[in-house]
Amino acid sequence: MSEVAKIRVELRDPAKNKGTGTKFSRKLRKQGRIPAIIYGHKQTPTPISMTRDSVWEMIKKKTHLAELEMDGGANETVLVRDIQWDHLGKEIIHLDFARVSAGESIETEVPVELRGTAPGVAEGGVLEQLVHAIEVTCRADAIPDNIKVDISELHIGKAIHAKELKLPDGVTVKGDPEALIVHVTTKALETAAEPAEGTQPEVIKPERKDKDE
Amino acid sequence: MPLMPKRVKFRKSQKGRVRGNATRGNYVAFGEFGLQSLEPGKISAQTIEAGRIVGSQSIKGGGKLYIRIFPHKSVTSIPAETRMGKGKGEVEYWAAVVKPGTVLFELGGVSEEVARATFARVAYKLPVRCRFVSRRPTL
Numbered sequence: 316m317s318e319v320a321k322i323r324v325e326l327r328d329p330a331k332n333k334g335t336g337t338k339f340s341r342k343l344r345k346q347g348r349i350p351a352i353i354y355g356h357k358q359t360p361t362p363i364s365m366t367r368d369s370v371w372e373m374i375k376k377k378t379h380l381a382e383l384e385m386d387g388g389a390n391e392t393v394l395v396r397d398i399q400w401d402h403l404g405k406e407i408i409h410l411d412f413a414r415v416s417a418g419e420s421i422e423t424e425v426p427v428e429l430r431g432t433a434p435g436v437a438e439g440g441v442l443e444q445l446v447h448a449i450e451v452t453c454r455a456d457a458i459p460d461n462i463k464v465d466i467s468e469l470h471i472g473k474a475i476h477a478k479e480l481k482l483p484d485g486v487t488v489k490g491d492p493e494a495l496i497v498h499v500t501t502k503a504l505e506t507a508a509e510p511a512e513g514t515q516p517e518v519i520k521p522e523r524k525d526k527d528e
Numbered sequence: 529m530p531l532m533p534k535r536v537k538f539r540k541s542q543k544g545r546v547r548g549n550a551t552r553g554n555y556v557a558f559g560e561f562g563l564q565s566l567e568p569g570k571i572s573a574q575t576i577e578a579g580r581i582v583g584s585q586s587i588k589g590g591g592k593l594y595i596r597i598f599p600h601k602s603v604t605s606i607p608a609e610t611r612m613g614k615g616k617g618e619v620e621y622w623a624a625v626v627k628p629g630t631v632l633f634e635l636g637g638v639s640e641e642v643a644r645a646t647f648a649r650v651a652y653k654l655p656v657r658c659r660f661v662s663r664r665p666t667l
Contacts (some may be wrong), residue, residue, distance in 0.1 A: 402627075404628035441590065441592060441637050502589040515539070515619065517536070518538070519537050520546050
């Protein structure tokens, strides 16, 4: 499990146009800060803001949990629930944090990392990873950094499913155990483009109801 | 065969304008790397096919190429030396409407080096400025 990121945050006024809202959020982003919110544990949601650098540091460390140091000296342990990106995926525009306690059971997404080289690729197959991040249920203080998948036995036509993953103690996969994680398929044959002169889509015509009926 | 819808409610559509940024389909979802549009525009089915061909030639079957856009919009035109009027022209081609941020193609099962080289060749075929993107970090 990776270390908990410590981030200094500033509280925002929950009143609209004073500490929240589009206009104020844009102003914050211009100042190099990112608006965020803390919710959960049946408490009132707390709007906060933090520096862009501290968020990027947290992303580089790949930490799920963060310890937020508030202005008044209060600390909150939170889980990164959602990250909103801009349309190009370059900048983070908002963050959602969920309050968690150490022993609490939580659901989060953990990246799937492939280990080794698949012999199926050397045999002429194509390695296809269908799931890059898997949703797991685990204790908040024991979130794995990643789920390692050994592909050194993966020949052509073989696959690894969610139920076959080797998970750390206390971690269970949420969702379909039959879900395909990674497989080696045969190379797709190149289909030559055929000239399609005059072919047009079928037009859906509304069904006409006869008045006599 | 270039892509086009199988069934449509209306054969011809109004021209419209491409406004705003992509709020959907703006991240790498299937592969590991993607080619993202930086400009608004319309990409014809023929151009998508050209991109697909050059992309698959470049990876030499070594990975999987995903096409993330589909030409839903019909573009009409009137023949040359025709007098104005007499109704809307016939459907000339089908195009995909692309907004800044839209991921056009994706690649999986290849190294970053191969993906960059492939997408450079694909981008050369496209009428919009593009950039190379990777998956967003999972937290």
